[in-house]
Amino acid sequence: MSFQIIINISITFSLYLIVALSFHLVYVTTKFFHIAHASVISFGAYFTYYFAHNCGLLFLAACVFGVTCAIFIGLFCELLIYKALRRNKASALSLLVVSLGINIVLQNTISIFFGDTTLSFETNKAIQIGIKFFNGYVTIIQVSIIIISLILYIGTTFYLNKTLIGKSIRAVGSNSELCNIYGVNSERIIFIVFFIASALGATAGILLAEDTSMTPAFGFNFLLFGVVSMIIGGIGSNLGLIFGALFVAVIQHMAAYCFDTKWMNATAYLLLILFLIWKPFGFSGHRLRKVEI
Amino acid sequence: MEYILHLFIIIAFYTLLSQSLNFFAGFTRLISLAQAGFYGIGAYTTAILSIHYGLPFWINIVIAMLLNGIIALIISLIIMRTIEDYFIICTLGIQVIIFSIVNNWMPLTNGPIGISGIPSLFFRENSFYNKIFFLILASFFVTIVWLMLKKLSNSGFGNILKAIGEDEIYTQSVGKNVYLSKIISFIISAILTAIPGVLYAHYFSYIDPTSFTITESIFILSIVIIGGLGDFTGSFLAAIFVVLFPEVLRVIGMPNNIAANVRQLIYGVILVAIVMTDKKGIKKPSNKVFTRISKIV
Numbered sequence: 099m100s101f102q103i104i105i106n107i108s109i110t111f112s113l114y115l116i117v118a119l120s121f122h123l124v125y126v127t128t129k130f131f132h133i134a135h136a137s138v139i140s141f142g143a144y145f146t147y148y149f150a151h152n153c154g155l156l157f158l159a160a161c162v163f164g165v166t167c168a169i170f171i172g173l174f175c176e177l178l179i180y181k182a183l184r185r186n187k188a189s190a191l192s193l194l195v196v197s198l199g200i201n202i203v204l205q206n207t208i209s210i211f212f213g214d215t216t217l218s219f220e221t222n223k224a225i226q227i228g229i230k231f232f233n234g235y236v237t238i239i240q241v242s243i244i245i246i247s248l249i250l251y252i253g254t255t256f257y258l259n260k261t262l263i264g265k266s267i268r269a270v271g272s273n274s275e276l277c278n279i280y281g282v283n284s285e286r287i288i289f290i291v292f293f294i295a296s297a298l299g300a301t302a303g304i305l306l307a308e309d310t311s312m313t314p315a316f317g318f319n320f321l322l323f324g325v326v327s328m329i330i331g332g333i334g335s336n337l338g339l340i341f342g343a344l345f346v347a348v349i350q351h352m353a354a355y356c357f358d359t360k361w362m363n364a365t366a367y368l369l370l371i372l373f374l375i376w377k378p379f380g381f382s383g384h385r386l387r388k389v390e391i
Numbered sequence: 392m393e394y395i396l397h398l399f400i401i402i403a404f405y406t407l408l409s410q411s412l413n414f415f416a417g418f419t420r421l422i423s424l425a426q427a428g429f430y431g432i433g434a435y436t437t438a439i440l441s442i443h444y445g446l447p448f449w450i451n452i453v454i455a456m457l458l459n460g461i462i463a464l465i466i467s468l469i470i471m472r473t474i475e476d477y478f479i480i481c482t483l484g485i486q487v488i489i490f491s492i493v494n495n496w497m498p499l500t501n502g503p504i505g506i507s508g509i510p511s512l513f514f515r516e517n518s519f520y521n522k523i524f525f526l527i528l529a530s531f532f533v534t535i536v537w538l539m540l541k542k543l544s545n546s547g548f549g550n551i552l553k554a555i556g557e558d559e560i561y562t563q564s565v566g567k568n569v570y571l572s573k574i575i576s577f578i579i580s581a582i583l584t585a586i587p588g589v590l591y592a593h594y595f596s597y598i599d600p601t602s603f604t605i606t607e608s609i610f611i612l613s614i615v616i617i618g619g620l621g622d623f624t625g626s627f628l629a630a631i632f633v634v635l636f637p638e639v640l641r642v643i644g645m646p647n648n649i650a651a652n653v654r655q656l657i658y659g660v661i662l663v664a665i666v667m668t669d670k671k672g673i674k675k676p677s678n679k680v681f682t683r684i685s686k687i688v
Contacts, residue, residue: 131476179663188666191422194476195616196666198609202659206652214652322487325480364491367484374481375469 102234103351109240111347112247113306117324118331118339119251120298126271126334127291128184130193131325133318134175135299137204140317142168142300143307144208147217157219165300172296175200176289201318208314218311243305250298255336257294267291319363326370345369396522398634400594403529404587405630407536409614410623411583414540415576416612417621418552424608425466425482428489429459429581431603433588435493438506438598448512448593455585463581467574486605494600505599512593525594532586540623543579552576553621606655613662633658 117139124132146164149155155163179200183193229236258264266282267290274284303317323346331342346366353365412426436455440446446454470481493500500506513524543549551572554562563569592598614633618625637654 131480179667182667190476191420191479192666194479195422195612196663199613199659199662199666202609202613203656203663206656206659209652210649210656322480322483326484329477329480358495360495361491364488364495367487370484371469371481371488374473374477 100234101232103355105234105236105240107344107347107351109243109309110350111343112244113302113309113320114323114327114343114347115251115339116247116298116302116305117321118327118343119254119336120295120302121321121324122328122333122336122339123254123267123291123295123298125328127267127274127288128180128193130190131197132175132180132295133194133197133321134200134204135172135197135295136317136321137201137208138168138172138175138296138317139299139303139306139320140205140208140312140314141171142303143312143317144212144217144314145300146304147212147219147307147312150219161304164304165297168300168303169293169296171204172292172299173289176292181285205314205318212314214314216311216313217307219308239308243309246301246305250301251336251340254294254298258336263287263290323366326366329370330373393519393522396519396526398638400522400526400529402630402634403526403533404591405611405614405634406533406627407529407587407590408584408611409618409626409630410536410540411580411586412611413615413618413621413623413626414544414583415580416615417619418544418549418556419573419576420556420620421478421573422612423482423577423580424479424605424612425485425489426584426611427603427605427607428486429463429584430588430591430607430611431489431493431600432459432462433585434592434598434603435500435506435588436585437589438509438592439499441510441593442506442508448589452586452589455589456582459581459585460578463578464574467577471570471573471577483605483608486608490600490604493603500600503600505597507597509592509596509598511596525590529590532590536583536586537623537627540583544621544623548572548575556621610655610658613658617658617661617665 121132121135124135142164144164145167146157146160149160149163150157153160175197179196180193183196188196229238229241258268266277266287269282270277270284270287270291277284277287299321303312303320306312306316306320324343327342327346328339329342330345331338331340346369349369350362350365353361408426408430412423416422433455436458437448437451440451440454441448466485470478470485473481494503496502511521512528513521544552551562551567551569554567555569555572559569591602610633614629615626617632618627618629636657637650640650640654
């Protein structure tokens, strides 16, 4: 086994970690699966592509604009749709179905404007071989993926644990009604959560698109691996996400190494299902009930 | 005329698909996104059996139903341990696994190339008569399935399922076997999904994995939600609506390259609009959902 597989695992791991982190942030505060986050991820990459190629901006500037636009998309979902549903005391299930609907709408909007074909940021540059690192190769982009992901992970965890807003976010996740009683505006906190999560998601989207390529549906597949990592890691702790993402990345690359790369998608889900036999409620083991007695 | 027949046949497929999903999801309120996977298993079973072994349609349909039942049993033993959101993610995972197997097991399913030359059921030369007979066959199945589901949903078993949807723990506390009832309804739903799969393969005489993707599952789910959970007539009306609606776009003169996207976009908007306007969300079975959409649209 070459060193290359370790490099590949760490790249996949860092991408999954960021997606799982952003998704987890929304999930712990609002308690529903924000599937439309997939479109936020795709939109981040596509807006960056638009600004870099059609407006001729510098790549970094395009990234900033792309992430900003993606944040607007995320906040748009929250303010226009989820907020109204939460006010009506809608169940997590109907929120999930709504977000599936939003995802269909947004994904097809991308398809209409950019086409269904595969796009890539660098179309005319020659393929980079990368830097030799032990007996594997790694490109500058891949190194930056790992570094940026780790910085974002540590930054977010620090923010959640140390700052006042971060603590409020965790408080709202624990009990939003009690927070309102104590004078923490839970709606405002959820707004901030969507802001941060969309920024993280869009960044992850740009990084993945930069490493490989993008299609309108790539955010959805990518997000689902993040969700699998989150469920395996267990909900409620940021540390669990590291285990989850690492586990999924390792198993996927092992499957690719031992069998074929075409089985990578199926392995992640097989892992999830096998995992649920052993521990139906994830690593953290919190039992979920349909009805509170 | 032939085209109209074709549309009716497609409506029959989607009616079967959405009603069989509705029997499970509509009553127990557990939403499954693996429907297109079972649809695909049905189609591939009949394609492989009729091409490699030359078996007739009636035997294929029984084998496909049995196979779907067995697979559903194995799957449900695992996924019924989870609830709500986790359940959806699990069924989604199963959908992806089934799709991967169909797409990648080259020797059996021919991979992304698909299987062609599946024997047509009636007159191969005359496609008009073929379509008429096919429509009769499909309507026969729709009638049988519809009556059966109606009967089942009004039976004692159907009442247990409705009770599970309302309050799972209460149902368990009055001595009903919630776990077993969920498994049985999931299996019935999967078995019935084999029927449109088999019909699909014989009707188009060509299948490939792209017809059985996660998008298709979400599409079937949106038919069920547009029609109203637990409402079989609603599913039928919604199937008519989603099949005939693109024809309106065609009449308007939408360019072909974006027509498919615009169509899906509109379904997404309808899906969001329905859950948004129904104040209790999709949790509440509503017979008036469809009349409400006709007001929106």
